[in-house]
Amino acid sequence: MITELILDYLTFAKTIYVKDGKKTGEMYGLTAAFRPLKDLYGDTRVVDFGPLDLKDVRQRMIDNGHERKYSNENVSRIRRMFKWGVENEVVPVTVYQALQAVDGLKKGRSLARESRPVFPVRDEVVTATLPHP
Numbered sequence: 001m002i003t004e005l006i007l008d009y010l011t012f013a014k015t016i017y018v019k020d021g022k023k024t025g026e027m028y029g030l031t032a033a034f035r036p037l038k039d040l041y042g043d044t045r046v047v048d049f050g051p052l053d054l055k056d057v058r059q060r061m062i063d064n065g066h067e068r069k070y071s072n073e074n075v076s077r078i079r080r081m082f083k084w085g086v087e088n089e090v091v092p093v094t095v096y097q098a099l100q101a102v103d104g105l106k107k108g109r110s111l112a113r114e115s116r117p118v119f120p121v122r123d124e125v126v127t128a129t130l131p132h133p
Contacts, residue, residue, distance in 0.1 A: 002049060003042040005090065006034045009081040033074035034081070036060040046091050051102045054078065058105070068114055072104040 010030065017026040037057050041049060054075065061071040079099050085091030107114065 001042070002044050002046060003038055005046055005081065005085055006038055006042075008088075008090065009084055010034070012084065029073070030077055030081075033077035036064070037078055046085065047095060049095060049099075051098050054099050054102050058102075062110075068105045068107065068110060075102065075104065 010027075013027060013030055014023065017024045017030070040057055040060060041053055044053070057078065058071055058075050061074055062068075066074070079096070079102075082091050082096045082099055086093050086096045
């Protein structure tokens, strides 16, 4: 079941996504990525999960208001979990290979919203912020 794969992967991830004894931001990213996967397909057998299912999960992210780039990152996290599953012989390689066929969303070519551009801070703001000698 997908839920079991998620639990096993998160157990593994807790051993590598840690710095100075604390979990890193990637652990929070994994948790966020896996939430719609679990909600939609938690009771699905791993061997029955395919590209259209992954696209459904991505659409749920978009429907929840997530930006295109964030949704792409989360789809990559899900694929990374399936790759780990292949490495540990709990996911057939054909399942992972099929998921690789799902392309990331392209800028301006999807219904996912784009993030706002980040501009450099104005020089006067930097100058006012720096400590004076």
